[in-house]
Amino acid sequence: MVTNKIFLNKRGGEEIMVLYLIAMVFVVAGGLAGMVLIFAGSPYDIREIEATLLMEKIADCISYGGRINENFILNGTAQNTNLDICHLNFEGEEEEFFYKITFYDIKDLDNSFMEIRGGNLNLEASYSINEYSENLPKGAEKSFYSLDNSDNQYIIKILTVVKKFEQNVKK
């Protein structure tokens, strides 16, 4: 009787197994929750798209239908040196963006004809284009061709840089 009670009673062992199984369920569930949190908690990095869209907006403001807006160049003379007429709305985040527009007369490509800069000028020093780096602001740079009202030909180079680490890069 005593022997049966002490040595053949396996209830304690079963309880330990149940506890072990519950612990394993928690481990697996915790692991799955962790995976979801890690993946879902990491933001999408859309800085490249943002930089490209800003560049296209600026290009649309500067030139339309192959002609440079007369507020910028009129009869071969530089007019505006800011983008106020473009009504770009940075929603109070001007420090997160930088843009530089350089006009080159096709007759003198070594010297810029006119330059417009804006936003956070410190961003011009370091940015990455076509290469991914979490720690660098993302940039987009393209050139296009346009004419002024006197048919003078210009190459216009637009550089845009977007910082916005907080919204696009997990700390």
Add this chain to the structure above:
Amino acid sequence: MLRNNLLNKRGAIGETLTWIPATLIIIATMVVFLILSGLLAKMKIINMHSIKNDVEEDSPILEIKNILAHISAEEKNKEIIDNILGEENG
């Protein structure tokens, strides 16, 4: 008889030996998947190519502007300008 019962632990040891590697495998798998999800999370980058697979140019708007300017200029210096833009835009 009593002595035999006390000393015969083979069943219990065998069971434990099965559960220890099983536990280790489960934990190792979890760690591997956690690391993989971390690596996948770092690849959450959306660029122009990922949303416009069918578009060859990075910025078709600028390409259209070039074409319109060439038409307006009656294709004056077209070759020179296209070469410059090709070099600039890669």
